[in-house]
Amino acid sequence: xxxxxxxxxxxxxxxxxxxxxxxxxxxxxxxxxxxxxxxxxxxxxxxxxxxxxxxxxxxxxxxxxxxxxxxxxxxxxxxxxxxxxxxxxxxxxxxxxxxxxxxxxxxxxxxxxxxxxxxxxxxxxxxxxxxxxxxxxxxxxxxxxxxxxxxxxxxxxxxxxxxxxxxxxxxxxxxxxxxxxxxxxxxxxxxxxxxxxxxxxxxxxxxxxxxxxxxxxxxxxxxxxxxxxxxxxxxxxxxxxxxxxxxxxxxxxxxxxxxxxxxxx
Amino acid sequence: xxxxxxxxxxxxxxxxxxxxxxxxxxxxxxxxxxxxxxxxxxxxxxxxxxxxxxxxxxxxxxxxxxxxxxxxxxxxxxxxxxxxxxxxxxxxxxxxxxxxxxxxxxxxxxxxxxxxxxxxxxxxxxxxxxxxxxxxxxxxxxxxxxxxxxxxxxxxxxxxxxxxxxxxxxxxxxxxxxxxxxxxxxxxxxxxxxxxxxxxxxxxxxxxxxxxxxxxxxxxxxxxxxxxxxxxxxxxxxxxxxxxxxxxxxxxxxxxxxxxxxxxx
Numbered sequence: 001x002x003x004x005x006x007x008x009x010x011x012x013x014x015x016x017x018x019x020x021x022x023x024x025x026x027x028x029x030x031x032x033x034x035x036x037x038x039x040x041x042x043x044x045x046x047x048x049x050x051x052x053x054x055x056x057x058x059x060x061x062x063x064x065x066x067x068x069x070x071x072x073x074x075x076x077x078x079x080x081x082x083x084x085x086x087x088x089x090x091x092x093x094x095x096x097x098x099x100x101x102x103x104x105x106x107x108x109x110x111x112x113x114x115x116x117x118x119x120x121x122x123x124x125x126x127x128x129x130x131x132x133x134x135x136x137x138x139x140x141x142x143x144x145x146x147x148x149x150x151x152x153x154x155x156x157x158x159x160x161x162x163x164x165x166x167x168x169x170x171x172x173x174x175x176x177x178x179x180x181x182x183x184x185x186x187x188x189x190x191x192x193x194x195x196x197x198x199x200x201x202x203x204x205x206x207x208x209x210x211x212x213x214x215x216x217x218x219x220x221x222x223x224x225x226x227x228x229x230x231x232x233x234x235x236x237x238x239x240x241x242x243x244x245x246x247x248x249x250x251x252x253x254x255x256x257x258x259x260x261x262x263x264x265x
Numbered sequence: 266x267x268x269x270x271x272x273x274x275x276x277x278x279x280x281x282x283x284x285x286x287x288x289x290x291x292x293x294x295x296x297x298x299x300x301x302x303x304x305x306x307x308x309x310x311x312x313x314x315x316x317x318x319x320x321x322x323x324x325x326x327x328x329x330x331x332x333x334x335x336x337x338x339x340x341x342x343x344x345x346x347x348x349x350x351x352x353x354x355x356x357x358x359x360x361x362x363x364x365x366x367x368x369x370x371x372x373x374x375x376x377x378x379x380x381x382x383x384x385x386x387x388x389x390x391x392x393x394x395x396x397x398x399x400x401x402x403x404x405x406x407x408x409x410x411x412x413x414x415x416x417x418x419x420x421x422x423x424x425x426x427x428x429x430x431x432x433x434x435x436x437x438x439x440x441x442x443x444x445x446x447x448x449x450x451x452x453x454x455x456x457x458x459x460x461x462x463x464x465x466x467x468x469x470x471x472x473x474x475x476x477x478x479x480x481x482x483x484x485x486x487x488x489x490x491x492x493x494x495x496x497x498x499x500x501x502x503x504x505x506x507x508x509x510x511x512x513x514x515x516x517x518x519x520x521x522x523x524x525x526x527x528x529x530x
Contacts (some may be wrong), residue, residue, distance in 0.1 A: 010504060012307060054358035060326045061521040063359050093319035094328050256326040 010237035052077035056260045062242045066265040070136040078135040078260050082127055088159075090258050095159040098238065098255050099166065105235050107171050113165050114232035116224065116251060117190065119178035121259050123164065124154035124196055136261035138174075149185050152192035160238070160257075161197055173202040173232065177223055177244075179216055179264060182206035216264050221247030268499050272407050279295040307499030317342035321525045322368075327507045333402040343400040347392055353424075355523050364431065364518050365500065372436050377477040379497035380432050381489065381516060382468075383504035384443035384454065386524050388429065389419035389461055401526035417457035425503070425522075426462055438467040438497065442488055444481055444529060460476050477493035481529050 001094035019231050058064050070078050081087050103130070107113045117123055130136055148154075167174050180189055193204070211219040224234060225248055228236040234251035238245070240259035317339035323329050332409040335343050346352050382388055395401055413419075432439050441463070445454055451471050458469070470526045476484040489499060490513055499516035504508070505524035 020459055049356055051358070053351060054355045057322075057325060057355050057523065058362060060322060061523070063327075063362055063520050086318060089315055090322050092317045093316070094323055097323060097328055255328050258322065258326070 006229065021264075025150060035148070041196040048073055049077055056081070059260055059263070060256065060258055063262075066240060067263045068075075069139055070134075072134075072137050075134055079198070081260060083131075085136050087258060088112050091157060092159045094255055095163050098163055101236065101253055102163075102166065102170065108233070109171060111173065112231050112233055113172050114175060114227060114234050115172040116177050116234060116237040117160070117164065118244045119176050119180065119193070119204075120154075120240065121240040121261075122194060122238055122244075122257050123157065123160055123176065123198055125157050126154060127261075128153075128155075130261045140262065146184065149180065150188045150193075152188045152195065154192050154196070156196035157196070157257075163238075164198055164201070168200040172235065173201070175227065176201050177220060178204070178232065179219065181208050182208040183227060216241065217244035217247040220244060221249065224249035268372055288445060291384075292448070311485055312340055312478070314342055315508050321346070324525055324528070325486050325521065330507060330528075332528045335399075335406055335526065337399075337402050340399055340402050343402075346525060347395075348402060352523060354420060357424045359488065359520055359522060363428055363503065366485045366501065367428075367431065367435065368421050373498070374436060376438065377496050377498055379440060379499050380437040381430065381442050381492075381499060381502040382485070383441050383447065383506065384441050385419075385508045386422070386505040386526075387509075387522050388422065388425055388441065388463055389418060389457060390422050392526075393418075393420075395526045405527065409518055413444065414457075415453045417460065419457050419465070422462035422522075428503075429463055429466070433465040434505050437500065439465070439467040441468070442485060442491065444484065447473040479505065481508035482512040485509060486514065487518070489514035 018081060039260055053071055055071060055074055056077070059067060079083075082201060103114075124149070126145075129145065133141065133144075164174060176193070178189070180186075186204075189206070193201075211222070214222075220243070224237075227234065228249045233256055234249060236253050236255065237251035238255045239245055240257040241264045242256065245256060245265050246252040274294055275368060281369070305382075311469055317336075320336060320339055320344070324332060391410075391413070394410065397404075398406065398409075398484075399442065429439060443454070445451075451469075454471070455469060470488055476487070485508070490501065491500075493514045501518050502516035503520045504510055504521060505522040506529045507521065508529050510519040510521060
């Protein structure tokens with residue numbers, strides 16, 4: 001074999017090897033996601049991603065109330081979800097649905113048309129905090145979270161800020177309802193909301209001394225009940241936790257913003 | 266340039282082209298799913314898959330009550346989800362959660378420990394029917410659906426059949442509660458349940474004449490209320506529709522089985 005002949009043969013072999021690798025990789029991807037797996041056939045080995053998709057769906061459909069931390073094997077799934085664009089797109093999609101509903105609401109215009117927004121991971125994001133807590137795989141660290149909140153550096157969630165602005169300009173009385181402690185966290189929270197553009201809300205309602213120790217559902221239900229007794233009509237209620245959207249006086253429509261990083265029981 | 270030299274050069278060029286294509290394809294995949302997209306950066310073009318993931322999440326988190334048909338651009342997404350194994354895995358995962366809950370329930374054993382299961386796409390599957398209806402992209406066809414039900418050929422959803430058997434053997438009184446019309450569909454439904462192994466339930470409750478025209482929530486709430494008045498404790502309630510899991514006397518825990526093909530308002 002000539003020198004050139006050898007080179008061609010060697011190169012052809014390498015090309016074959018590289019292409020086989022690609023073809024195999026692509027084929028296994030197709031097998032894993034596209035082919036029809038008959039119900040009666042033995043189950044294919046479950047990939048971590050698929051298991052974590054099931055976990056996240058169960059969380060978002062409220063099948064796992066009170067879950068504690070993100071399973072460690074789902075760390076990279078949650079990271080990819082939160083940082084790779086899908087979380088942002090999911091939030092944007094829900095906000096589109098909310099705005100479509102808002103556009104159909106006929107306000108009475110007596111100053112009693114109300115809307116409720118949760119604060120943490122609804123209006124402003126704790127993603128940068130949870131990034132350093134393995135996206136929720138680490139157990140909740142109350143001291144660390146307070147220190148983070150005191151910084152007042154939670155960025156706005158852009159789509160929700162847009163919704164907020166439309167609600168305020170549209171004549172809704174917007175109530176921001178949060179489990180954050182009034183005594184310690186109110187000033188930093190109010191400053192944070194202001195520096196992120198949440199301006200023009202009607203009231204921020206914190207968890208004060210009288211609600212200490214109550215569950216999120218009990219506390220938020222009680223506050224909403226008081227608002228209804230004051231004469232407010234709650235047209236909508238938006239939160240990232242199912243406990244924002246359960247209990248009494250929920251409002252005419254509720255909307256769940258995704259949050260696979262933590263659960264407030 | 267010699268003939269061989271030309272061949273080598275041509276081959277090298279082809280290899281370069283092919284590899285560039287693969288590298289580009291893989292790079293764009295990585296960009297689309299992995300890299301951190303800064304919130305302030307302009308949005309990347311949304312792929313159909315990502316948009317349909319957002320749509321499906323919104324459906325499963327009950328952000329779109331009363332949605333009518335699957336958006337046509339999500340046909341292949343829903344097909345892949347239902348047929349490719351992820352649906353089955355999601356159901357299995359939820360059933361694991363249910364069984365974990367069941368194992369903690371301490372039955373009173375007075376014959377009043379009850380459990381409620383919906384029938385369509387909870388116990389038995391209409392997937393093969395919806396396959397021919399573009400996985401729910403086509404509008405609901407009442408006549409076609411009745412004809413399908415009359416065949417009595419809905420296969421069991423394996424994980425739910427397993428759960429059913431455990432519940433019955435564990436001493437629960439299992440009630441199958443369905444919006445199917447009693448007058449026309451009861452015999453075919455009972456035969457179908459039997460041929461799929463759903464044997465030993467306490468009662469199947471159909472929608473009879475007195476509930477005609479009532480919403481699913483009103484009908485199912487009324488039935489559950491009657492059961493509670495009869496003295497039953499509803500430990501759990503499982504359905505593929507949010508309207509199975511809303512209203513009164515819901516039970517101690519509710520579980521939502523995924524269904525991206527249709528919505529019962």
